[in-house]
Amino acid sequence: xxxRAFVIGLDVGGTKIEGILVDKAKNQVAACRAAMDATSVxxxxxxxxxxxxxxxxxxxxxxxxLAGIGVGIPGQVLEGVVHLAVNLKMERYPLEEELTRRxxxxxxxxxxxxxxxxxxxxxxxxxxxxxxxxYLSVGTGISAGVILDGRLHRGVGGMAGEIGHVQVDPRxxxxxxxxxxxxxxxxxxxxxxxxxxxxxxxGRPSVLAEIDPSILTTHQLFAAAAGGDTLAGExxxxxxxxxxxxxQWLVMGYDVERVALGGGVLRSRDVMTPAVLRAIQRLRESxxxxxxxxxxxxxxxxxEDFNPGVWGAAGLI
Amino acid sequence: xxxRAFVIGLDVGGTKIEGILVDKAKNQVAACRAAMDATSVxxxxxxxxxxxxxxxxxxxxxxxxLAGIGVGIPGQVLEGVVHLAVNLKMERYPLEEELTRRxxxxxxxxxxxxxxxxxxxxxxxxxxxxxxxxYLSVGTGISAGVILDGRLHRGVGGMAGEIGHVQVDPRxxxxxxxxxxxxxxxxxxxxxxxxxxxxxxxGRPSVLAEIDPSILTTHQLFAAAAGGDTLAGExxxxxxxxxxxxxQWLVMGYDVERVALGGGVLRSRDVMTPAVLRAIQRLRESxxxxxxxxxxxxxxxxxEDFNPGVWGAAGLI
Numbered sequence: 001x002x003x004r005a006f007v008i009g010l011d012v013g014g015t016k017i018e019g020i021l022v023d024k025a026k027n028q029v030a031a032c033r034a035a036m037d038a039t040s041v042x043x044x045x046x047x048x049x050x051x052x053x054x055x056x057x058x059x060x061x062x063x064x065x066l067a068g069i070g071v072g073i074p075g076q077v078l079e080g081v082v083h084l085a086v087n088l089k090m091e092r093y094p095l096e097e098e099l100t101r102r103x104x105x106x107x108x109x110x111x112x113x114x115x116x117x118x119x120x121x122x123x124x125x126x127x128x129x130x131x132x133x134x135y136l137s138v139g140t141g142i143s144a145g146v147i148l149d150g151r152l153h154r155g156v157g158g159m160a161g162e163i164g165h166v167q168v169d170p171r172x173x174x175x176x177x178x179x180x181x182x183x184x185x186x187x188x189x190x191x192x193x194x195x196x197x198x199x200x201x202x203g204r205p206s207v208l209a210e211i212d213p214s215i216l217t218t219h220q221l222f223a224a225a226a227g228g229d230t231l232a233g234e235x236x237x238x239x240x241x242x243x244x245x246x247x248q249w250l251v252m253g254y255d256v257e258r259v260a261l262g263g264g265v266l267r268s269r270d271v272m273t274p275a276v277l278r279a280i281q282r283l284r285e286s287x288x289x290x291x292x293x294x295x296x297x298x299x300x301x302x303x304e305d306f307n308p309g310v311w312g313a314a315g316l317i
Numbered sequence: 318x319x320x321r322a323f324v325i326g327l328d329v330g331g332t333k334i335e336g337i338l339v340d341k342a343k344n345q346v347a348a349c350r351a352a353m354d355a356t357s358v359x360x361x362x363x364x365x366x367x368x369x370x371x372x373x374x375x376x377x378x379x380x381x382x383l384a385g386i387g388v389g390i391p392g393q394v395l396e397g398v399v400h401l402a403v404n405l406k407m408e409r410y411p412l413e414e415e416l417t418r419r420x421x422x423x424x425x426x427x428x429x430x431x432x433x434x435x436x437x438x439x440x441x442x443x444x445x446x447x448x449x450x451x452y453l454s455v456g457t458g459i460s461a462g463v464i465l466d467g468r469l470h471r472g473v474g475g476m477a478g479e480i481g482h483v484q485v486d487p488r489x490x491x492x493x494x495x496x497x498x499x500x501x502x503x504x505x506x507x508x509x510x511x512x513x514x515x516x517x518x519x520g521r522p523s524v525l526a527e528i529d530p531s532i533l534t535t536h537q538l539f540a541a542a543a544g545g546d547t548l549a550g551e552x553x554x555x556x557x558x559x560x561x562x563x564x565q566w567l568v569m570g571y572d573v574e575r576v577a578l579g580g581g582v583l584r585s586r587d588v589m590t591p592a593v594l595r596a597i598q599r600l601r602e603s604x605x606x607x608x609x610x611x612x613x614x615x616x617x618x619x620x621e622d623f624n625p626g627v628w629g630a631a632g633l634i
Contacts, residue, residue, distance in 0.1 A: 130473075132473050159569070165604070167600055179606075253478065286496045287494045293476070
């Protein structure tokens with residue numbers, strides 16, 4: 001087996017790790033999906049190391065075969081140090097250094113949504129086909145990654161695209177960050193579930209009232225909306241409006257060629273994504289400028305089996 | 318007089334032209350402010366040419382002394398061609414070519430707010446002191462210019478920063494662009510005046526009811542708000558909230574080191590700017606994240622006598 005001919009890309013989350021092993025031509029050789037034990041920093045590092053080892057084992061490779069390892073982390077990352085990743089209990093943790101030591105390979109650590117943008121750019125467009133791309137990820141949280149002139153734009157503190165806590169309406173519900181009416185309070189998975197819970201506690205009629213509010217999921221909320229439930233429908237419509245607004249800020253602010261939509265909430269092709277596309281279509285119909293700035297082909301939905309995070313991570317090497 | 322040792326910078330608007338003549342060390346040698354005759358494209362070009370001639374004459378210079386002319390235009394500019402500038406009646410007009418022909422000097426034409434950002438960056442910070450800067454201009458319209466890694470970010474169509482028509486609340490008033498509830502409908506000078514007119518026509522009590530609605534100005538609106546008028550105060554507060562929101566999108570989206578506030582509406586230091594700063598202060602008090610992302614020194618107010626547009630235009634050469 002050729003030396004230093006393979007690359008690993010990991011997408012590390014608070015509950016699971018996904019990873020791929022690719023060869024020099026960027027063909028996928030192996031993939032893995034493993035549970036994340038996030039009870040302590042040490043366990044998190046062990047979980048990451050175990051995923052890397054699983055990928056090596058499944059292709060019968062030694063660590064000497066690795067050209068490098070790219071890792072996407074849900075948090076603020078600056079020069080390989082995880083400054084803050086609440087779901088991984090990491091604060092100023094030198095993850096790049098630690099993994100380099102363990103695997104004797106070059107390691108690059110970066111924010112997960114930033115590199116997902118890179119993954120979309122490299123895999124769906126092929127570097128060079130377009131110059132500017134924004135990737136909007138809506139899941140438990142909301143954030144974006146932006147490629148400008150073919151390069152990842154990080155900003156001064158590596159926080160460019162952290163739009164989840166823009167206060168879109170101060171009359172909205174209180175967000176985890178303390179402020180009222182953040183984008184995430186209206187439009188993230190956790191924000192939508194919290195809105196539903198609050199309405200149910202206040203006695204709003206809904207088919208969701210049959211579910212224990214403490215275990216309500218976005219999946220159940222979307223199913224209720226699809227089934228015509230008024231409360232669930234309102235929550236989805238409001239969220240869609242704010243996701244559409246975020247998409248407009250990205251397009252108008254950066255003047256990108258494409259905006260790609262991803263993340264757990266927008267993977268729901270039957271409810272949320274159509275609601276967002278309808279909101280944008282209504283806007284186009286009302287305004288020639290909007291129709292010009294937001295043509296249909298500007299908005300890209302990811303293939304359902306494509307995880308941009310692992311590809312972007314592999315692309316870091 | 319040294320050959321090609323001087324630069325002219327022009328800030329061209331729908332009603333007036335401001336300009337400066339600077340030497341190679343960027344010292345101001347002359348300045349002018351002239352009326353714009355925007356009744357036809359030909360008159361607009363004559364007005365611009367007259368302003369250039371006025372600057373040359375006032376310093377006793379021939380056009381051979383010019384190293385170049387930079388021009389800021391309120392509209393979409395791509396590679397020296399004014400694609401659309403409604404207030405100047407220009408559509409696909411090759412202004413750079415026309416002025417180069419007339420003055421036998423290198424000419425650079427660019428969007429006015431984009432180059433105002435450049436002017437703020439070069440004059441207030443000195444290139445290199447900071448890497449990333451956003452300039453938010455609130456006047457008759459609203460738009461932004463962004464410097465990333467020390468360079469003007471234009472985007473694919475030269476429209477980066479054209480955030481005035483993001484639909485911030487579809488329940489809002491209809492905007493000139495056709496859509497409902499654009500940022501400009503709530504927070505631009507013209508949007509605020511339109512809101513006041515509508516409320517007055519509907520019979521809302523206000524000291525503004527004594528003024529002919531068709532000639533109502535933002536100046537009168539701000540004076541009424543400062544005097545405690547409820548209607549005017551509400552309009553200003555709503556506008557401040559949306560300007561604060563735009564500022565958050567710029568900071569969170571780009572992760573810039575500084576955001577500078579400018580434009581006719583924010584030049585009103587006694588009413589509008591304090592209202593915006595109060596809105597941001599409230600946000601900081603509610604959220605540690607906001608306090609961290611929006612510290613006081615991140616927001617820069619321009620010196621009242623500083624026109625960033627003319628300096629940015631001169632900086633194009």
